[in-house]
Amino acid sequence: LACVSAVRFLAVLGVTDFPVYGLCCCYIVDRNTARYRFDLTQEEGVLRYTAFLSKVKERGRELRERFEQAKPSLLEKMRTEEGRAGLRWTARAQ
Numbered sequence: 001l002a003c004v005s006a007v008r009f010l011a012v013l014g015v016t017d018f019p020v021y022g023l024c025c026c027y028i029v030d031r032n033t034a035r036y037r038f039d040l041t042q043e044e045g046v047l048r049y050t051a052f053l054s055k056v057k058e059r060g061r062e063l064r065e066r067f068e069q070a071k072p073s074l075l076e077k078m079r080t081e082e083g084r085a086g087l088r089w090t091a092r093a094q
């Protein structure tokens with residue numbers, strides 16, 4: 001549910017082409033859960049997990065930059081009732 005909320009919030013900001021990661025059932029999922037689990041008892045799994053964490057860190061920096069670009073537009077929309085209505089990110093949308 002938190003991932004869906006994050007995706008919806010990013011969409012309201014205009015960020016629609018950005019990956020969202022989540023923790024699911026004690027497995028960190030990058031793609032298809034059955035095929036891409038991180039087995040930390042195996043060297044390959046540790047290497048994949050390390051690469052995954054590096055990618056998440058890189059994406060975090062990119063997301064911060066994208067948010068800073070979207071922020072002026074968001075603040076402008078929040079100044080009017082019509083703009084706020086257009087954001088459509090409500091508790092119900094979560």
